[in-house]
Amino acid sequence: VQRLQVIFGKLDQDKTLTLSPPEFKRLICSVVRPPPTKIVFKSIWLDVCHLRKSGDGVKEIDYETVKAWLDF
DSSP states (O other): OHHHHHHHHHHOTTOSSEEOHHHHHHHHHHHSSSOOOHHHHHHHHHHHHHTOSSSOSSSOEEHHHHHHHTTO
16 A cells, blocks of 8 residues: 555656546556557546546546555
8 A cells, every 4th residue: 555655646746646647547558568548548547437536537536546446
């Protein structure tokens, strides 16, 4: 969990305590090979947004949502 917090903090470039789609895409592209297509990424994003804990779930997702999606 602590490592995820550090990674989340590094990805959150604008320091809003949320990840925008481009910020989240950096995470996905770092672990998925080959990088997902636009359609696949959009599906991943919508899946994560479905679990949103706070925020609008369309423009950004928070740490708790990412944690829940990763099943931590």
